[in-house]
Amino acid sequence: MSEGNKTICIIGAGAAGLAALRAILDTPQYKAGLWKPTVFEERDQVGGIWLPDSATDKSGLPMTPLYDSLTTNLAHPVMCFPSFPFPPSTPIFPVAARVQSYLESYTAHFELNPFIRLNTLVTDVLRDQSRWKVQFHSGESVDFDFIIVANGHHRIPRYANVPGLESWLALKKAMHSVWYRHGQYFGDKVLVVGGGPSGNDISAEMRSYCTVLVRSITGALREDSGNLKIRGRLTKLGSDGQVFFEDGSVESDVDYCILATGYQVSLSFLSPPLLYPALPPPCPPLPDTLYNSTYHIFPLARHIFPIQTTFPPTSLVFMGLPVRVAPLPVMEAQAAAIVHAFAHPEAFDVERETRDVLARYAELGDDPAAIARKWSVFTEELQWRYQDELHEFAHKDIRVPQWRKDMYGAKVLLRSFWVELERRGEADEWVKGVGEGGIDEWAALLQKLLRAAQEWESSK
Incomplete structure (x- = not known):
């Protein structure tokens, strides 16, 4: 067990940063006064990609690609934080404003606001002996023991x-x-x-x-x-x-x-020698430092922990990089693994993690550029196994339930049918009161909805 007081910097107050903060506040280390987390958010509210931003000025990049008509492409019982369902009667595929309200409710429910500094842009992260020096746009500089990078990757156009x-x-x-x-x-x-x-x-x-x-x-x-x-x-x-x-x-x-x-992975506050903006060299062996190909950060164990020789792999970590996943459940699982690694760095087996990274590299072919493009893209099977393995690493008896897998696999049909129900004016009746008894009610409704969707599809 690591000892002594530790300060934790979380960069970004979108879904990933909020999940990380909530996981930290739930630890015995925080409750004993040993861990002191702070989230730094560039914008004036939490929410990240779900917080609207005007795009009228084409000379500068908007803070989010959120367009007015956006609704989720996953049913909310599948995409939500498993520990915090959406409110009762929420439409199955909610508009973006409801997701933003959900994240604000999550922040309020778990009393996260006192730990979040808004309007605070991180400009540089530097390694200073055995600690991290974080610099801000104001010129302020603060030292931390741990860094969680949760700044999102849907802003810089590709x-x-x-x-x-x-x-x-x-x-x-x-x-x-x-x-x-x-x-x-x-x-x-x-x-x-x-x-x-x-x-x-x-x-x-x-x-x-x-x-x-x-x-x-x-x-x-x-x-x-x-x-x-x-x-x-x-x-x-x-x-x-x-x-x-x-x-x-x-x-x-x-x-x-x-x-x-699409978008580039962008980490403007990390620069050489900590992170090189280039395609990593062919493997094996793994490089001694980190690379940002704009498609992936490499090499990261479990898509989270940097395997390199400059700093402890459990002292600076990344969240939210996997794509084509149900993002919030993945982030919750990542947060559980991260706080476990912070508390038990000895649990991180560098040799085993290196073998796992090299094995995935070999599976994806022999072209480094093609591997970079594929690296963070998950198959359905991989995302379920990934979540289960992260929870196992964190010593949590949590497994992805079968209904989440089934409904994720049927996401296209479910969304098409939901659009049809909205066209008929029947959608609100389907969800009225559902969720008042917890997540199991949402699971049962989705199974019922899928059966109806399959009948609708076969009758066309």
């Missing part, structure tokens, strides 16, 4: 490497979806690049504002349906509105392009 894109951006004929807030007229023919959730939502909304909506989705087959054209990977943006695709097809007279092409 642009496709497409010939002609820079010209389109310069001519204001294209923008990244980080600036998108609502449907509007961008021209008669609009191109949306990207097949993720934001690309899907933006495309569905934009079809009402243009004559022809062209979608570029890597790996997609060519298809035309109404005013929607689906094409494969974008290869070139030409002059005079010409757009070229991998299958050799060309679209002419495209007026505007919206790039729903």
Whole structure:
């Protein structure tokens, strides 16, 4: 057991930072007065990506890519913190404002506010002998024993490497979806690049504002349906509105392009020698320092703990990096593992963790660039195993229940059916009073909803 008073810096008051703080306040070390946590948040409220921010100024990056029509793409009983369900009667796929209210309620319920410093931007994190020196935009500098990096990774746009894109951006004929807030007229023919959730939502909304909506989705087959054209990977943006695709097809007279092409992992407060902004060298062996490829931080044990030679691997940790997961349950599991490692650094077996990282590296192929892109992307099976193993590491008897797995797997059908129920005006009746008896009521409702969705799908 580590001894003595320890100070803990948490960077970011989004879902990850709040989960970390709550886990710390639940420890015997905090209750004994040995651990002193502080969360530092750049913005004026908690919530992170769910806290709205205007995108009217195209010269600067908004704090969040949150668009006006966003609803969750996972049912809230699946995506919530398992220890804190959404309020009774919440729509199954809530709008963003309800998620923001949920995080504010979480903060109030667990009495987290006294430990959060708002309007406080971390500018640098440096290793100073056996402690961390954290510097802020005000010029203030504070030493800490532990750092939890929970700053999110949905702000810095990732642009496709497409010939002609820079010209389109310069001519204001294209923008990244980080600036998108609502449907509007961008021209008669609009191109949306990207097949993720934001690309899907933006495309569905934009079809009402243009004559022809062209979608570029890597790996997609060519298809035309109404005013929607689906094409494969974008290869070139030409002059005079010409757009070229991998299958050799060309679209002419495209007026505007919206790039729903994702985001970079960005940690501006960490710089060499702590973190190098580059693709890591091929493995094995693991490098002696950390790298940020913009797709992943490497090498991290369990996607959390840095394996390197400069500082103890349990003294600076990362949260919220896995993608294509139910994020809040993953963050809760990560927080449990982190506080256990802070209290029991001897439980961290560097040799075993190194073997595990190298084994995953070998599974993903032999191209370092391709491995970087795949590293943080989880399959369904991996995310369930990941959560269970983190709880096991933290000595918590918690397993992902089967209903969460089933409902995650049925997320697309469930969301489609929920949209249909909203169209019919029946959605509110489905959830009325549900949740007053706890999470089990939500689980039962989702199972009922799935059966109805399957019948609806088969009857179409």
